[in-house]
Amino acid sequence: MYSFDLDTYGKCAMVNITKQVREAVQKSGVAEGSVIVCCPHTTAGITINENSDPDVVTDVLDGLEQIVPKLPYRHDEGNSDAHIKCSLVGISVVLPVEDGEPVLGRWQGIYFCEFDGPRNRRFTVAVNGVR
Amino acid sequence: MYSFDLDTYGKCAMVNITKQVREAVQKSGVAEGSVIVCCPHTTAGITINENSDPDVVTDVLDGLEQIVPKLPYRHDEGNSDAHIKCSLVGISVVLPVEDGEPVLGRWQGIYFCEFDGPRNRRFTVAVNGVR
Amino acid sequence: MYSFDLDTYGKCAMVNITKQVREAVQKSGVAEGSVIVCCPHTTAGITINENSDPDVVTDVLDGLEQIVPKLPYRHDEGNSDAHIKCSLVGISVVLPVEDGEPVLGRWQGIYFCEFDGPRNRRFTVAVNGVR
Numbered sequence: 479m480y481s482f483d484l485d486t487y488g489k490c491a492m493v494n495i496t497k498q499v500r501e502a503v504q505k506s507g508v509a510e511g512s513v514i515v516c517c518p519h520t521t522a523g524i525t526i527n528e529n530s531d532p533d534v535v536t537d538v539l540d541g542l543e544q545i546v547p548k549l550p551y552r553h554d555e556g557n558s559d560a561h562i563k564c565s566l567v568g569i570s571v572v573l574p575v576e577d578g579e580p581v582l583g584r585w586q587g588i589y590f591c592e593f594d595g596p597r598n599r600r601f602t603v604a605v606n607g608v609r
Numbered sequence: 610m611y612s613f614d615l616d617t618y619g620k621c622a623m624v625n626i627t628k629q630v631r632e633a634v635q636k637s638g639v640a641e642g643s644v645i646v647c648c649p650h651t652t653a654g655i656t657i658n659e660n661s662d663p664d665v666v667t668d669v670l671d672g673l674e675q676i677v678p679k680l681p682y683r684h685d686e687g688n689s690d691a692h693i694k695c696s697l698v699g700i701s702v703v704l705p706v707e708d709g710e711p712v713l714g715r716w717q718g719i720y721f722c723e724f725d726g727p728r729n730r731r732f733t734v735a736v737n738g739v740r
Numbered sequence: 741m742y743s744f745d746l747d748t749y750g751k752c753a754m755v756n757i758t759k760q761v762r763e764a765v766q767k768s769g770v771a772e773g774s775v776i777v778c779c780p781h782t783t784a785g786i787t788i789n790e791n792s793d794p795d796v797v798t799d800v801l802d803g804l805e806q807i808v809p810k811l812p813y814r815h816d817e818g819n820s821d822a823h824i825k826c827s828l829v830g831i832s833v834v835l836p837v838e839d840g841e842p843v844l845g846r847w848q849g850i851y852f853c854e855f856d857g858p859r860n861r862r863f864t865v866a867v868n869g870v871r
Contacts (some may be wrong), residue, residue, distance in 0.1 A: 518714025
């Protein structure tokens with residue numbers, strides 16, 4: 479299992495972590511199997527979306543911001559919107575590993591999603607399978 | 610594979626099942642690998658969110674209730690809102706297993722999400738890996 | 741790993757791919773383990789929902805359409821709504837495999853979700869475990 483630290487740069491952000499995931503899969507030596515990318519937080523998430531036009535992740539963050547309603551939430555830390563986004567997006571993704579690489583489409587990138595930053599955060603890459 | 614029954618206590622509810630998941634992982638004897646927690650329903654889900662302040666899950670449920678629109682749905686059982694929440698939240702989570710324990714952050718709990726209760730429900734924990 | 745092509749029939753659609761997933765699991769020879777169903781796209785997804793009344797998937801698609809706001813998005817391909825749905829629903833599902841079959845509830849079907857069609861699309865089924 480490999481752990482990575484990152485610093486997020488705003489209240490909400492999507493940070494491309496595809497490179498770190500690829501490197502962890504290669505380092506593991508697993509040729510065929512699966513890779514789990516997950517985060518240990520409850521106001522962040524992991525998702526896969528377009529890796530090309532940076533406007534896409536801005537639009538995804540703007541969309542999520544509008545989707546989550548502004549309610550008089552009970553949780554006194556004032557970040558219930560981030561907890562809701564966490565359960566909408568999810569804290570992990572799982573991909574097959576083939577020929578020692580995570581199976582990703584040409585336009586897919588793996589993103590760490592910050593919903594309550596900026597903060598120092600962490601994510602984990604676990605690779606299982608046969609060498 | 611381990612199966613668990615539970616009775617949900619309202620139309621919508623989030624029941625902390627972290628203890629059952631931990632016990633299943635320990636019982637499996639798997640030291641390194643992965644654990645899938647899933648439910649066999651289409652109006653429920655599995656998610657990970659904060660395990661500390663119970664207001665968080667109330668806020669998540671309230672947020673989801675507002676997010677799903679009140680439309681003249683076609684499905685004649687009248688629970689299309691619950692089916693939509695099911696696809697938003699997802700029916701499973703996957704976590705790494707390390708040193709015989711599911712890899713969870715300090716504030717993370719695993720929740721069974723009821724969206725069309727109260728009902729008798731079921732969830733499954735499957736552990737794969739090496740002993 | 742098994743790959744499948746499909747042609748989607750509208751802007752938005754949910755195509756039941758349970759049969760293909762079952763066949764891939766059987767073909768793999770894996771008796772106990774896990775199956776990942778994923779797509780290599782960023783304007784589509786994979787979800788599990790009711791396999792019986794076809795009105796359910798229509799309602800899920802209608803609900804998602806209302807959930808995603810109509811904003812002046814930046815991405816110039818005009819399909820940011822589909823990218824947002826992609827991150828809400830997710831591009832993969834993972835299920836346990838037991839006795840050579842994916843573990844599904846009686847009413848659960850696995851769906852390829854098209855959010856920006858009609859198009860020729862692809863999905864992948866990867867099965868890991870012991871024979």
